[in-house]
Amino acid sequence: MLYHVAMTVNLPADMDPAVAAQIKAEEKAYSQALQKEGVWRHIWRVSGLYENVSIFDCRDHEHLHEVLMGLPLYPYMDISVTPLNRHPSSIHPGDQ
Numbered sequence: 037m038l039y040h041v042a043m044t045v046n047l048p049a050d051m052d053p054a055v056a057a058q059i060k061a062e063e064k065a066y067s068q069a070l071q072k073e074g075v076w077r078h079i080w081r082v083s084g085l086y087e088n089v090s091i092f093d094c095r096d097h098e099h100l101h102e103v104l105m106g107l108p109l110y111p112y113m114d115i116s117v118t119p120l121n122r123h124p125s126s127i128h129p130g131d132q
């Protein structure tokens with residue numbers, strides 16, 4: 037199942053920069069491992085914002101929930117999820 041996920045990161049302004057750097061490094065490794073597995077299909081930066089738009093390919097809602105709850109930046113994120121169906125006009129057979 038495909039999901040459109042928008043994530044906005046709100047790190048506290050007074051967070052120790054070394055702690056922030058560590059969490060961001062953990063987040064990058066977590067994200068890249070999921071991209072290699074094909075679970076995190078796309079990630080795009082929203083221009084000018086500390087926000088991304090992503091497409092996840094998960095088995096079901098529970099799987100997506102586990103993936104999102106495992107994000108190292110999860111405690112500092114606002115996340116919105118939109119489940120996606122294949123569009124009948126799509127010419128891309130992989131869009132499912």
Ligand SMILES: O=C(O)C[C@H]1C=CC(=O)O1
Pocket residue numbers: 043045063064065067086087088109
């Ligand atoms: O930078 C972000 O958008 C937040 C997060 C998502 C993946 C990653 O590496 O960081």
